[in-house]
Amino acid sequence: xxxxxxxxxxxxxxxxxxxxxxxxxxxxxxxxxxxxxxxxxxxxxxxxxxxxxxxxxxxxxxxxxxxxxxxxxxxxxxxxxxxxxxxxxxxxxxxxxxxxxxxxxxxxxxxx
Amino acid sequence: xxxxxxxxxxxxxxxxxxxxxxxxxxxxxxxxxxxxxxxxxxxxxxxxxxxxxxxxxxxxxxxxxxxxxxxxxxxxxxxxxxxxxxxxxxxxxxxxxxxxxxxxxxxxxxxxxxxxxxxxxxxxxxxxxxxxxxxxxxxxxxxxxxxxxxxxxxxxxxxxxxxxxxxxxxxxxxxxxxxxxxxxxxxxxxxxxxxxxxxxxxxxxxxxxxxxxxxxxxxxxxxxxxxxxxxxxxxxxxxxxxxxxxxxxxxxxxxxxxxxxxxxxxxxxxxxxxxxxxxxxxxxxxxxxxxxxxxxxxxxxxxxxxxxxxxxxxxxxxxxxxxxxxxxxxxxxxxxxxxxxxxxxxxxxxxxxxxxxxxxxxxxxxxxxxxxxxxxxxxxxxxxxxxxxxxxxxxxxxxxxxxxxxxxxxxxxxxxxxxxxxxxxxxxxxxxxxxxxxxxxxxxxxxxxxxxxxxxxxxxxxxxxxx
Amino acid sequence: xxxxxxxxxxxxxxxxxxxxxxxxxxxxxxxxxxxxxxxxxxxxxxxxxxxxxxxxxxxxxxxxxxxxxxxxxxxxxxxxxxxxxxxxxxxxxxxxxxxxxxxxxxxxxxxxxxxxxxxxxxxxxxxxxxxxxxxxxxxxxxxxxxx
Numbered sequence: 001x002x003x004x005x006x007x008x009x010x011x012x013x014x015x016x017x018x019x020x021x022x023x024x025x026x027x028x029x030x031x032x033x034x035x036x037x038x039x040x041x042x043x044x045x046x047x048x049x050x051x052x053x054x055x056x057x058x059x060x061x062x063x064x065x066x067x068x069x070x071x072x073x074x075x076x077x078x079x080x081x082x083x084x085x086x087x088x089x090x091x092x093x094x095x096x097x098x099x100x101x102x103x104x105x106x107x108x109x110x111x112x
Numbered sequence: 113x114x115x116x117x118x119x120x121x122x123x124x125x126x127x128x129x130x131x132x133x134x135x136x137x138x139x140x141x142x143x144x145x146x147x148x149x150x151x152x153x154x155x156x157x158x159x160x161x162x163x164x165x166x167x168x169x170x171x172x173x174x175x176x177x178x179x180x181x182x183x184x185x186x187x188x189x190x191x192x193x194x195x196x197x198x199x200x201x202x203x204x205x206x207x208x209x210x211x212x213x214x215x216x217x218x219x220x221x222x223x224x225x226x227x228x229x230x231x232x233x234x235x236x237x238x239x240x241x242x243x244x245x246x247x248x249x250x251x252x253x254x255x256x257x258x259x260x261x262x263x264x265x266x267x268x269x270x271x272x273x274x275x276x277x278x279x280x281x282x283x284x285x286x287x288x289x290x291x292x293x294x295x296x297x298x299x300x301x302x303x304x305x306x307x308x309x310x311x312x313x314x315x316x317x318x319x320x321x322x323x324x325x326x327x328x329x330x331x332x333x334x335x336x337x338x339x340x341x342x343x344x345x346x347x348x349x350x351x352x353x354x355x356x357x358x359x360x361x362x363x364x365x366x367x368x369x370x371x372x373x374x375x376x377x378x379x380x381x382x383x384x385x386x387x388x389x390x391x392x393x394x395x396x397x398x399x400x401x402x403x404x405x406x407x408x409x410x411x412x413x414x415x416x417x418x419x420x421x422x423x424x425x426x427x428x429x430x431x432x433x434x435x436x437x438x439x440x441x442x443x444x445x446x447x448x449x450x451x452x453x454x455x456x457x458x459x460x461x462x463x464x465x466x467x468x469x470x471x472x473x474x475x476x477x478x479x480x481x482x483x484x485x486x487x488x489x490x491x492x493x494x495x496x497x498x499x500x501x502x503x504x505x506x507x508x509x510x511x512x513x514x515x516x517x518x519x520x521x522x523x524x525x526x527x528x529x530x531x532x533x534x535x536x537x538x539x540x541x542x543x544x545x546x547x548x549x550x551x552x553x554x555x556x557x558x559x560x561x562x563x564x565x566x567x568x569x570x571x572x573x574x575x576x577x578x579x
Numbered sequence: 580x581x582x583x584x585x586x587x588x589x590x591x592x593x594x595x596x597x598x599x600x601x602x603x604x605x606x607x608x609x610x611x612x613x614x615x616x617x618x619x620x621x622x623x624x625x626x627x628x629x630x631x632x633x634x635x636x637x638x639x640x641x642x643x644x645x646x647x648x649x650x651x652x653x654x655x656x657x658x659x660x661x662x663x664x665x666x667x668x669x670x671x672x673x674x675x676x677x678x679x680x681x682x683x684x685x686x687x688x689x690x691x692x693x694x695x696x697x698x699x700x701x702x703x704x705x706x707x708x709x710x711x712x713x714x715x716x717x718x719x720x721x722x723x724x725x726x
Contacts (some may be wrong), residue, residue, distance in 0.1 A: 011257075018250060025199050025244075031249050038253045038260070045264040055615060070263065073212055077256060079620055079706075080219045084249055086713055087226055091242045092719060094230075098238060 003044060011037040024092045024102045028085065035081045046070040060105045115158050119196065120175050123203075124168040131161040140209070143459035147219055153270060155209035158557035161373070162408070163206050163336055171199050172326045177423055177531040178320035181430060191231060198224040198324065202332045211259050211269045215252070218300075218333055222248050225329060229317045240312035242370070247309045251299035258457050275345045290352055293341055301334020303393055304363040307386050314382035322378060323419035326385045331411055335392055343562050348399055356397030361488055363390025364495035372502045375437050377425050380502065381418070384461065388414045394492060395476045398483050405559045406475035413468040413542060417460040420535040424454040427528055437509040449529045453536040462500035468542045469525020494541060587638050601629040612695070619663040619699040630711045639718055648715070655708040658701045665694060665701075685721040699701025 014037055017030025046067040054065040092102070099107050141154045168244035175195065201221025208214050216331055226248070230241035231370040263269055265285045266277045278286070310330075314322050342352055368385030392414070395407025427450050460467040463474075473496055480489040609622030633640050 015250075018246065021472060023638075028406070030248065034253050035249065038256050041257060042260045044261075045260055058571075065484055069246070069269075073259075073263075075215065075565070075618075075620055076212075078558060084219075087223065088242070088245055088249075089717070091226075091238055091245065092229060093717070094238050095242060111238065 007037060007040050010040065010092060013037075022103055024095065024104060027104070028088050028092065031088070032081070032085060035077075038079055042070045042077070043064060044075050115125075115192075117175060117179075120172045120199070123199070124172045127161065127164040127168045130224065131165050150481060152213050152247065153209040153272075154207050155272075156207060157561050158559045159336075159339070160206055160406075161557045162412070163332060164203065166203055166412055167199070167206065167328050167332060170324065170415055170419050172196075173419065173423075173531040173534055174320045174324050177323075178318075179427070180528055181296075181318065181426060194228050194231075194322075196219075198228065198329075200327060206332055206336060209271050210481055211262060211271065211274075213255060214337065215259060215350050218255075218337075218547070219252060221329065222252070225325060228321045229313050229325070231321070233317055236312075237316045240309075241315040244309045244313040247299060247306070251296045251306070252293050255296035258296060261289050261292065265289070267539060269341065271345055275347075278346065286346065288351065290342070290346060290349070294338075294352065294355065295304060297334050297338050297341075298359065301330050301338070302386055303334075303359050303389055304366060304386070307361070307363070307367075310386060311379050311382045313384065315376060315378040319422055319429065322382075322421035322426070326382065327415040327419040330385070330389065331392075331415065335389070335396075335411060339396065339562060346410065348350075352398045352410075353397045356393050357485070357488060358397075360390045360393030360395075360397055361491045361504055363387060363393065365390075365491060368495050368498040368502065372505070377428070377437055377506065378422070380437075380506065381421050381425060384499065384502070385418060385476055387462070387499065388418070390474060390495070391473065391492065395479065398476075398479050398485070400479055400483050401477035401559055402475060402482065404562050406472055406479055406554060408558055408562070409475065409555060410466075410472035412541075413460070413472050416535055416542065417457045417469060417557045420453060420457040420532060420539065421461070423528070423532050423535070424450050424457065428530070437506065449532060453532045455507065456536045456539055458503040462503055463496045464500075467539055585715055590636050594632055596693055598629050598632050601632065602626060603628060605703070606709070610696075612699040618704055619702030622699070623703040624710060626703065627710035627714075630707070631714060634711075634718065635713065639715075642715075647682035648712075651708050651712060655712070658705040658708075662698065662701050662705075665698065669694070 011034065014030050014032075014034030017033060018027055020032050021027055021030060035070040048064065051064045051066045055073075064095070095107060098104060101107070139156045141156075143347070178195075196222055201217050201219075203223060204217030205214055205221065208217060226241055226245045230237050233477050259269075262274060265281050266274050268274060268277065302310040314326050317325060342348055346352070364387050366516075367385075367390060369381055369385035371380050371387065374383065389411070392407050392410050395403045395410060397403075420516060431450075456467070460469040463470045473492065477489045479493065480486070605622045607622075607623030608617035608625060609619060612618035612622065613686075630646075630704075633645075
């Protein structure tokens with residue numbers, strides 16, 4: 001139960017970072033923390049009591065295993081977030097080239 | 113470039129063929145020959161074919177329009193690859209029957225959308241793309257959390273099996289799942305509380321991309337998925353349809369109020385997108401078959417006339433080099449095709465008979481009155497009147513204004529005119545879809561799929577047993 | 580980058596010793612993807628890290644003489660096309676898209692489990708090359724002032 005609460009706290013920390021920080025790079029890092037929190041939630045839902053890892057090696061017999069499906073989902077999700085982070089960093093580099101600052105309160109040419 | 117034109121033409125022909133030849137049946141296809149409870153299925157029923165036709169019409173005309181527009185802005189072949197990826201992602205979202213497959217294809221479509229918004233390399237485009245990317249990422253994480261809770265409650269990811277298992281789990285979990293999905297997808301569909309990315313992103317993008325984003329992306333990713341999840345899987349509980357009603361009404365009113373004061377032509381059109389999505393949400397929230405008919409019909413119509421309006425804005429921008437309404441004027445003589453199609457589209461969006469906007473808005477208002485919700489109908493009528501006012505402003509300042517334009521910098525080529533004329537003809541032609549003979553062929557199977565809510569399970573699982 | 584020459588002499592020597600071990604470890608994780616955790620993505624990321632180590636330690640100018648960047652571009656596109664070809668072969672030989680049509684040999688051997696092994700190798704190459712090329716392009720941007 002404590003572990004689920006800590007996962008939720010991590011999600012709130014990431015959300016706080018996206019909303020209140022003023023620097024572009026800190027916003028990108030907070031999106032990364034948000035991604036860690038959601039992947040962690042997915043893996044926590046796969047735990048079964050008193051089970052081993054879901055890999056069958058040569059000499060072992062079949063025992064009760066944890067659920068391997070969310071682990072596959074998390075692999076895919078990590079790769080997708082890698083692509084998103086790469087695109088955000090590329091946009092940040094181009095923004096610095098145009099506006100000469102990383103402060104988002106100064107990058108406000110579109111109004112209304 | 114030639115390959116992409118061939119691909120979109122083939123897609124248009126195939127989707128029209130499948131829509132006409134397959135009225136009430138459902139086709140399922142399991143990927144990699146794994147049988148149903150373990151594998152991923154692709155489902156095509158009447159709603160899917162309808163939206164596929166819409167996506168392929170808009171992408172075909174957008175590709176024709178963009179051949180000349182991009183040559184003017186001196187972009188190159190990478191645009192076509194990103195455009196094809198966008199169409200791939202949207203088709204994947206529409207046709208899939210599995211939750212995580214939906215998430216992957218949605219991310220593919222969003223990546224291409226972020227990159228295409230920032231394609232013109234001006235300063236405002238990067239800022240708009242960054243805002244869109246941050247908000248899109250946060251909403252994608254909320255959707256992934258919703259998928260995680262769904263898997264934990266029902267231990268399956270296929271949509272049909274989740275619908276089958278759903279009555280036997282704890283009812284409070286459904287509120288959590290619905291809340292997480294609604295928060296994620298309402299941001300993608302740009303309804304009221306989460307609309308802030310839409311004006312920047314849609315007004316800074318190049319014109320064919322604006323029409324693709326505003327015409328099909330917010331509808332295929334946002335509204336279609338919400339129809340699937342809340343009607344076919346969750347069996348439409350009362351609390352969610354009431355939330356749709358409230359969100360839709362707020363979007364209609366505030367969208368139109370914010371749109372009247374704009375002087376930038378594309379920003380005005382982007383604010384009107386918010387208001388029209390409010391109409392569709394209002395129709396979905398009424399939850400009677402007439403309301404769903406109005407919502408689906410308005411979805412199709414809005415794609416057509418909003419894309420036409422964005423093409424007009426794009427050709428005006430290409431001809432004059434500016435988007436400010438105060439600097440234009442007297443365009444009736446210099447750009448005849450653009451101004452006439454713009455007149456047709458403005459009359460459609462305001463709801464003047466006999467164009468198609470009038471019929472779909474009338475169906476939504478009648479459905480609201482029949483379901484015993486008269487105040488929502490009043491708000492819908494107010495929104496329609498204010499829409500008419502703001503488009504009269506566009507017509508007066510933009511096309512019949514005082515300052516005369518001496519000469520046009522770049523001519524509007526024949527390809528752009530073809531795209532605009534195709535959509536203008538469709539504007540008038542789809543108003544015929546409500547005639548009772550044609551309605552049974554085109555719109556009634558769609559409404560039947562949505563309104564018999566959990567018949568979806570029988571269609572998918574029954575098809576698998578006979579496969 | 581301030582010094583186009585790369586990092587100090589200690590870093591260069593240690594990189595020269597250890598980079599082949601990282602590459603070998605990445606190939607091991609790709610090849611045993613169906614027997615132990617890992618597979619295409621994780622192995623591909625480790626291969627990209629091996630090349631990235633050389634880029635960071637020696638600087639961009641040395642790397643553009645040592646590696647052939649256009650060959651890496653072609654390798655990445657070729658592996659994406661090969662992935663699709665195996666998928667379409669699945670239609671003709673197996674009955675559905677991406678069906679598993681190779682023979683499944685005995686359990687726990689290296690050459691078992693059908694099409695998973697060639698697909699792992701293709702994905703490993705593609706992910707490795709993609710990540711390395713993305714960071715290569717980031718390292719080559721020059722900040723140009725003005726619009």
